[in-house]
Amino acid sequence: MKVSIIGATGYAGVELLRILHNHPEADIAYLTSESSAGKKISDIYEHLRGIYDQVLISMDNIQQIAAESDFLFICLPHGHAMQVGKTIENQNTRIIDLGADYRFTDTAVYEEWYRVKHTHKNAARVYGLAELHRQEIKTAKIIGNAGCYTTASILALAPLVREGLIDPSTIIIDAKSGVSGAGRSAKLANHFPELYDSFKAYAVSSHRHTPEIEQELSSLAGEHIILNFTPHLLPMSRGILSTCYANLTASTAYEKIDDAFIKAYGSEFFIRLLGRGTYPATKNVRGSNFCDIGWHIDERTGRVIVLSAIDNLVKGAAGQAVQNFNIACGFEENTGLLMTPIYP
Numbered sequence: 113m114k115v116s117i118i119g120a121t122g123y124a125g126v127e128l129l130r131i132l133h134n135h136p137e138a139d140i141a142y143l144t145s146e147s148s149a150g151k152k153i154s155d156i157y158e159h160l161r162g163i164y165d166q167v168l169i170s171m172d173n174i175q176q177i178a179a180e181s182d183f184l185f186i187c188l189p190h191g192h193a194m195q196v197g198k199t200i201e202n203q204n205t206r207i208i209d210l211g212a213d214y215r216f217t218d219t220a221v222y223e224e225w226y227r228v229k230h231t232h233k234n235a236a237r238v239y240g241l242a243e244l245h246r247q248e249i250k251t252a253k254i255i256g257n258a259g260c261y262t263t264a265s266i267l268a269l270a271p272l273v274r275e276g277l278i279d280p281s282t283i284i285i286d287a288k289s290g291v292s293g294a295g296r297s298a299k300l301a302n303h304f305p306e307l308y309d310s311f312k313a314y315a316v317s318s319h320r321h322t323p324e325i326e327q328e329l330s331s332l333a334g335e336h337i338i339l340n341f342t343p344h345l346l347p348m349s350r351g352i353l354s355t356c357y358a359n360l361t362a363s364t365a366y367e368k369i370d371d372a373f374i375k376a377y378g379s380e381f382f383i384r385l386l387g388r389g390t391y392p393a394t395k396n397v398r399g400s401n402f403c404d405i406g407w408h409i410d411e412r413t414g415r416v417i418v419l420s421a422i423d424n425l426v427k428g429a430a431g432q433a434v435q436n437f438n439i440a441c442g443f444e445e446n447t448g449l450l451m452t453p454i455y456p
C-alpha cells in the first residue's frame with residue numbers, strides 16, 4: 113500500500129513514520145510539511161539520519177499526492193483534515209485522520225466544542241477505535257482516529273456501560289497526560305520551568321475530549337450520557353493514565369465486572385487486562401500499542417474504579433492509526449505493531 117503522511121513533522125506524524133518504517137505492507141509515498149518543505153525529515157528529526165532522509169513537500173498539490181497514495185494519514189491540527197477530505201472527495205484515496213475533524217457523528221457538537229465551522233459535514237466516516245468499530249472500519253473511506261485521552265477513557269468504561277453495570281450519570285474521569293500530547297510547537301505551559309516538578313489540571317469541565325467520550329459511551333448505553341472529565345499535565349514526555357469512577361448499579365455482583373471486561377476484551381490483542389486489584393502504569397505501555405486496564409471495587413462506597421494506561425502517541429494516535437489501517441486493508445491487525453514497550 114502506498115501511504116503518505118500529511119503533517120509529518122509533528123509528534124504524531126513522526127511516530128507514524130517510526131511505525132510505518134517497520135510495516136511490511138506500507139510504502140511511504142510522500143511526507144508533507146508547510147514550514148519545512150524542501151528540507152529532509154532528518155534535518156528536523158536528526159535521530160532519523162541515515163534511516164529516513166526523504167525530502168518533505170508542501171501539500172499544495174494534495175490531489176496529486178492523493179492520486180499517488182492509497183491512504184493519507186493526516187496529522188494536522190484540527191480544522192485542516194476536513195479541507196483535505198473535501199478537496200479529494202471524488203478520489204479513491206482513503207483517509208485516516210489523527211485529529212478530531214471526523215470523530216463526531218453530530219458535527220454541531222464538533223462546532224460547539226472546537227469553535228470551528230465544519231466544512232465537510234456530509235462525509236461518511238467512522239469513529240476509529242478498533243475495539244468498538246472494527247466492522248465499519250473495514251470498509252470506511254474516512255476514519256476519524258480516536259483521540260488520546262478518549263481512547264484510554266472509553267476503553268476503560270465501555271464494557272461496564274454496555275452491560276449496564278454502572279450508573280452512567282455518575283461517571284467521573286480523572287486523566288493525566290505526558291506533554292507530547294500537546295504537540296511539538298512551543299507553548300508557555302509546556303516550557304520546562306513551568307512544567308518540571310509540577311502537576312496541574314487544565315480545561316476543567318471544558319476539555320474537547322468530553323463530548324467525544326460522551327458520544328461513544330452514549331451509543332453503548334442507548335441513552336445520552338453526560339460526565340465529568342478532568343485532564344492533567346504530567347512532567348513526562350509520553351503516556352496517559354486515566355482513572356475512572358462510577359457507582360455500581362444496585363444489582364451488580366462483583367464477578368459481573370470481571371466477566372464484562374473478559375467478554376469485551378478477552379480476545380483483543382492490544383488490550384491487556386490486569387484484573388481486579390492490579391493497576392496499570394504508563395511505563396509498561398511506553399512506545400507500544402497496548403492499553404493496560406485494571407480495576408478495583410470499593411465495597412465501602414459502592415463504586416468501581418477503572419484505571420487504564422496508554423502511550424498517547426501510539427495507542428492514542430499513530431499506533432491506533434496503523435491498527436485501523438491494518439483492519440481497513442484486511443491485514444493482520446497487529447502487523448507492524450508488535451513492538452514491546454520501552455522499559456525503563
Ligand SMILES: NC(=O)C1=CN([C@@H]2O[C@H](COP(=O)(O)OP(=O)(O)OC[C@H]3O[C@@H](n4cnc5c(N)ncnc54)[C@H](OP(=O)(O)O)[C@@H]3O)[C@@H](O)[C@H]2O)C=CC1
Nearest residue numbers: 119121122123124145146147187188211260293295296429
Ligand atoms: N500528540 C498527541 O499525543 C496526539 C495528537 N493527536 C492529533 O494529531 C494531530 C497532530 O498532532 P501533533 O503531531 O501532536 O501536533 P504537532 O503540533 O506536533 O504537529 C502539527 C503538524 O501539523 C503541521 N501544521 C501545523 N499547522 C499547520 C497548518 N496551518 N497547515 C498545515 N500544516 C500545519 C505541522 O507542520 P509544519 O509546521 O512542519 O508545517 C506539523 O507537521 C492533531 O490533530 C492532534 O490533535 C491525536 C492524538 C494524540
Ligand SMILES: CC(=O)N[C@@H](CCC(=O)OP(=O)(O)O)C(=O)O
Nearest residue numbers: 211212259260289290291293294
Ligand atoms: C497534554 C495535552 O495538551 N493534550 C492535548 C490532547 C491531545 C490531542 O492531541 O488531542 P486529540 O487526541 O484530540 O487529537 C490537549 O489537552 O489538548
